[in-house]
Amino acid sequence: xxxxxxxxxxxxxxxxGKPTGGLHEVHPQELLAQxxxxxxxxxxxxxxxxxxxxxxxxxxxxxxxxxxGRLAVLAAGWPVTxxxxxxNRFCGSGQQAVNFAAMGxxxxxxxxVVAGGVESMSRYQPRRGGGVLDGGNPAIGAxxxxxxQGVSADLIATIEGFGRVDVDAFALxxxxxxxxxxxxxxxxxxxxxxxxxxxxxxxxxDEHPRPQTTAESLxxxxxxxxxxxxxxxxxxxxxxxxxxxxxxxxxTEVAHVHHAGNSSGVxxxxxxxxxxxxxxxxxxxxxxxxxxxxxxxxxxxxxxMLTAPTPASQAVLAKAGMTAADIDLWEINEAFAxxxxxxxxxxxxxxxxVNVNGGAIALGHPIGASGPMLLQxxxxxxxxxxxxxALVTMCTxxxxxxxxIIERV
Numbered sequence: 001x002x003x004x005x006x007x008x009x010x011x012x013x014x015x016x017g018k019p020t021g022g023l024h025e026v027h028p029q030e031l032l033a034q035x036x037x038x039x040x041x042x043x044x045x046x047x048x049x050x051x052x053x054x055x056x057x058x059x060x061x062x063x064x065x066x067x068x069g070r071l072a073v074l075a076a077g078w079p080v081t082x083x084x085x086x087x088n089r090f091c092g093s094g095q096q097a098v099n100f101a102a103m104g105x106x107x108x109x110x111x112x113v114v115a116g117g118v119e120s121m122s123r124y125q126p127r128r129g130g131g132v133l134d135g136g137n138p139a140i141g142a143x144x145x146x147x148x149q150g151v152s153a154d155l156i157a158t159i160e161g162f163g164r165v166d167v168d169a170f171a172l173x174x175x176x177x178x179x180x181x182x183x184x185x186x187x188x189x190x191x192x193x194x195x196x197x198x199x200x201x202x203x204x205x206d207e208h209p210r211p212q213t214t215a216e217s218l219x220x221x222x223x224x225x226x227x228x229x230x231x232x233x234x235x236x237x238x239x240x241x242x243x244x245x246x247x248x249x250x251x252t253e254v255a256h257v258h259h260a261g262n263s264s265g266v267x268x269x270x271x272x273x274x275x276x277x278x279x280x281x282x283x284x285x286x287x288x289x290x291x292x293x294x295x296x297x298x299x300x301x302x303x304x305m306l307t308a309p310t311p312a313s314q315a316v317l318a319k320a321g322m323t324a325a326d327i328d329l330w331e332i333n334e335a336f337a338x339x340x341x342x343x344x345x346x347x348x349x350x351x352x353x354v355n356v357n358g359g360a361i362a363l364g365h366p367i368g369a370s371g372p373m374l375l376q377x378x379x380x381x382x383x384x385x386x387x388x389x390a391l392v393t394m395c396t397x398x399x400x401x402x403x404x405i406i407e408r409v
Contacts, residue, residue, distance in 0.1 A: 003278050004102035005288035006406065007045075009376040010038045010192050011271030014206045014364040017121035022203030023194055023268040028063050028120040031194065032270045033075035035116065038192045040078075043274050043286065047076075051110045053084040054101050056093025056117035058367035058397075060086065063123050072118070088368075089297075090133065090397030091335060093117055094271065095371025099295035099404055101275045106292070111280040116272025117368035123268075133397040138235070144302050145236065145243035149397065150225040150258055152305035153336030155244045158255045159304075160342055167337035168218040171262035171361045174334060178358025179211035186357055186384065190271075190376040208265040208364035218261045226256035247303045262337040267364030271372035290379050293389070293405040294320040300399045306339050308401030309393040310346040316391065316403040324349055327405070328387035331374040333394040334359035343393065356381060370394065375406065382408050 012031060015023030023031060032055065040047050055069030069084030089096040094117025101115035131148040134140045147155075157167060181187060182205075193204035229240040236243065241254045281288055296316035300308040309332060317323060324347045332340035332354055340359070344351055357377055360370065371394060378390035393403040 001106050002108050004105040004292040005276050005278060005281055005409065006290040006292065006379065007274040007276055007286055007288055008039065008043050009190055009271065009273040009372060009379065010035055010042060011190050011369070011373045011376055012194050012269045013191060013203045014208055014267040014269045014366055015203050016207045017266035017268055017364070019122060021122050021268060022207055023120065024122040026194060026202065028118050028123065029068055029071045029075045031120060031268070032068065032072035032116065032118040034194055035192070035270045035272045036072060036076040036078065036114065039114065039272050039274055045112065045274065047078040047082055049112050050082050050114055051112055053082060053114045054097040055084060055086050056089065056095070056097040056368040056371060057086050058088060058090050058093050058119060059124060060088050062125050063120060068118060089400065089402065091333065091365070091367055092371060092394045092396035092400065092402035093368040095392065095394055095402040095404060096297070098273055098372060098375060099402065102292040102295055105275055105277050111277040113275050114272055115275060116270065116372045117370070118270035119367040119369050120268040121266045121366060145246060146303060147240040147243055148225065148228065149305060150263065150336065151229045151240045151244065151254070152303065153258050153338050154225055154254050154256045155248065155251070155304050156306060156342055157257045157338040158251055159248065160338065160345065162257065162338050162341055164257045166341065167257050167262045168215060170337040170341055171218055172213060172215055174355065174358045174361040175210060175213040177356060178209045178362035181357035182206070182209065186380065187377070189380045206363055208267050209362045213261065221259040221261050223256035224259045229254065229256065244303060258336050258338070262361060264335050264360035264365035265363065267366045269366035269369045269373065271369045271376060273372055273375060288409045290406045290408050293407045296403045298401050302399035305397065305399045306335060306395040307342060308399055309339065309343045309395050309403070312401035312403035313343065313347060313391060313393045316405050320405050322405070327389050327391045328353065329356060329378055329381055329390040330354045331378045331390065331392040333365065333370060333374060334361040335365060335395050337361065339395050371402065375404065379406060
């Protein structure tokens with residue numbers, strides 16, 4: 001198997017996912033196009049050499065529709081001979097794009113691939129179904145009483161015994177670590193400003209962090225999902241809480257502990273990585289920063305939905321011939337605080353190695369763009385600390401998880 005090498009990566013700042021956010025007026029095609037141009041400028045590659053641009057996106061509708069991967073290539077002004085493709089594995093879409101690119105190169109079928117993701121959550125249109133990811137198919141609902149992800153996160157917390165103090169403490173740590181990372185410019189290596197057509201900088205920093213957060217301010221927030229989970233849902237005649245208890249009869253009451261302060265932030269953003277084969281690197285005088293050691297995807301029970309990062313991480317470690325103790329840094333996406341807390345417990349990971357620069361609770365989670373951003377954060381921090389290996393894992397809708405191990409070259 002050939003090596004899949006990471007040459008470099010760039011990302012936008014994360015803009016607040018609302019009409020007043022710094023990136024709201026930028027079409028997501030244009031947002032990703034700026035990243036493609038910046039990546040080519042940084043690495044010096046000829047865009048015409050790129051064999052594919054693989055793009056993750058969790059929405060795939062409206063502004064994000066019609067194969068945003070190909071349209072972003074055209075918006076970037078790259079040669080029309082460069083193809084692009086879009087994929088959706090919910091929150092893990094961008095990470096899956098990187099994993100697919102790595103597979104293509106490791107197989108020997110490809111030599112230069114751009115992989116990334118984009119999501120402008122401030123531009124989302126209302127989705128039918130109240131946040132239940134079932135495609136509007138009642139037959140799926142009859143087999144699996146799917147619930148919104150926030151209710152799934154509360155179900156995890158209930159079963160694992162994570163109380164409000166536990167999830168709030170994790171959220172506070174995310175804010176504190178992000179504030180320290182920003183103060184020390186730890187994200188500067190990957191972050192590029194977003195500009196309007198005349199060159200004016202629209203946003204050059206992550207907008208979502210709240211460094212003023214305290215334990216007291218978090219404790220004052222009302223759990224977000226309690227009211228919605230108590231409402232009766234038709235045609236089942238059950239509430240979301242009752243649907244959870246139907247699948248998990250050992251649960252007599254779902255403890256609702258998640259709120260806006262300990263859940264991932266809604267933001268806009270884009271990011272991409274350039275991956276190449278060793279032959280391409282040698283032939284073009286490039287310098288690789290890391291190799292993709294191995295990749296994995298896993299699935300688990302879809303009602304609790306967010307537990308698959310554990311089997312995905314176990315799978316990628318086994319494929320790489322490694323154990324959790326061999327990993328220097330972990331990026332476990334903070335979709336909700338209970339998710340990384342469970343992975344940490346399941347795998348016996350040292351919390352001091354996890355999300356050392358904060359995570360999505362503080363920085364935001366631009367769905368399809370998060371995977372590439374987490375990989376860039378992990379690589380930058382490996383270099384800063386002179387460490388070797390990182391594992392990035394994410395939960396996704398439908399009860400899946402993605403995982404990637406990278407190793408510095």
